[in-house]
Amino acid sequence: MVRLTEFNHIEKEPKLDYDLMDDVYFYMMNDDDFYRKNYYPTMNKCKQTGDNEAVMPLIDSCIKEYCMKYKIPKQIADQITPEDKNLLMQRMMDAEKENEEQ
Numbered sequence: 001m002v003r004l005t006e007f008n009h010i011e012k013e014p015k016l017d018y019d020l021m022d023d024v025y026f027y028m029m030n031d032d033d034f035y036r037k038n039y040y041p042t043m044n045k046c047k048q049t050g051d052n053e054a055v056m057p058l059i060d061s062c063i064k065e066y067c068m069k070y071k072i073p074k075q076i077a078d079q080i081t082p083e084d085k086n087l088l089m090q091r092m093m094d095a096e097k098e099n100e101e102q
Contacts, residue, residue, distance in 0.1 A: 016076060021084050025091060027069075028062045038062070043096055055092065059085050 042058045067077045
């Protein structure tokens with residue numbers, strides 16, 4: 001028998017048991033198609049021109065593609081903040097600088 005109070009503990013918002021932005025970054029760097037068709041050309045253009053404007057649209061397209069591929073609920077995808085995206089962009093730039101130094 002189920003008690004009525006047990007129903008109150010059901011979560012209304014879906015939650016992930018991992019860091020979404022870490023997983024998006026991992027996807028971006030390790031999915032062969034996305035990396036070859038999107039990430040590498042965009043980052044190469046940014047290096048050549050010194051203009052990082054194309055990075056945020058790259059992040060947006062990666063999040064969209066990732067969420068579609070792994071069926072991430074819209075409620076979770078909508079919780080990604082501009083600060084999350086800026087941190088991801090900084091992580092990408094740091095990784096690119098580190099790769100240049102090697």
